[in-house]
Amino acid sequence: MSNPRFSIIPAWIVTDGRLKGSDLKVLCLLGTHTNKEGWCRRSQVKMAEQLGCGRSTVQDSLNRLADIGAVEKRKVESVDGRDSAHWYRVILDRALSSNAFSAWEADDEKEFGPISGASAVAPPAGIPAPPAGPEAAPPAGSGPAPINDSSLTSNLNEEERERDRNDEGEENPKALEKRFRKWWSTWPTYATDTETTTRRAWLDLTAEQRKTCEYRTAEYLAAAKASGRKFSKAAATYLSERAWERLGERTGSAAQASSPEPYTAYSRAGRALLLAELLKPERHLTLNPIEQKIIEDKPEKRDLIWRDKREKQGWPEASKLIETTQQRRRFNVPARIVAIGQSFDKVKVGGDVWQAWQRLHHRRCWPWLAAPEGLEWMQFPRLPDGIEDLDEACDMALGEFDAALREGRGNDNAA
16 A cells, blocks of 8 residues: 555535535545555554644544544554554445454554654644655555546446447446446445445336436436425435336426526525525534533533534535535526426615515524625525515515415425
8 A cells, every 4th residue: 555646535425514614625635545445554643743733633533533423443452552553444335254353454554553652742722743855755656556446437438338238248247246346336325325235125126117217317317306305215225116117207398398497506596505405494404522621611602503513514505505506516406496486576786675684594593695786686585575674574585485385395205
């Protein structure tokens, strides 16, 4: 695992809203040194030196990555009780053989044996560790990359893939496994599903059912997203229930009518999708050790810390829509939500109604989409007539919007 050229990490983690600070850098560093089973043994002190940060920063990131489900930790107990580098696994949905650690220990013990008393001392919090030396990194060798895992990146060229299809046959185990992994990687709960159960359900299907499943899964996911419901169906459940069969046959005109269009959250349709995401249940959150320590030392900061955490992490899909809009990019909005948003009103930025909507977001700890310089109007649900209290009017308008969403969800046949 010396002179690594690549870092192998799961793709889903890159856009996860729970990442903070140096989390992704720590994960990439682990992925740089991982073996083909996903494990590596690293010293937190050395990692901090490589990243130019304190050991506590690395430790916090490792704890957070473990909580998210991107990293698994295995503690190493040294004979004399001194601190020793631990094993870390960048989770790649792989089963580990029982004797794997014994095989790896012999190779890595020399470099990652018990840490001496002098090197085990962590730098004080807030003070970065010394930067890496100025010498240039060694050039990439002429040999193959250190990780060559066919389940992550295929090394087959197009001619070989064609040979698999023509000579070996469609139901050949090798080709079938490729199809399974390609399909499974597109499923929303891929990162948390059990591989063995999902593969068994896949193999239980007939050849024709697998073809239909591959063809209609994207359509099923689009219909489920358009319904506004939180997606939680495991891949194995979807396969065993053959849920795609409940979609029914759709005509070309119907499919065209439900095709999404690109918008930003400054538009009626974009704002409608943003509010639809905010009206979904809040993600379950827990405090990390640093936040718990701050609250223990200064209880008066409890509400402030929880508010900040909820606004940033409580509704990750809504936060992504806000970030996409602020980056001047567009996103797709289901036709049903586009239609509901057509009744929204233009609201003067900085005006009384705009401020009332801002207060509503603050009361609910929702993330707020700020207006960029030069934007005069933003879109919100139309306020009911005859209500003088703007805060009450905004609450009622939001309730009417939620009722319209629920009415549409009741007609969904893909859940």
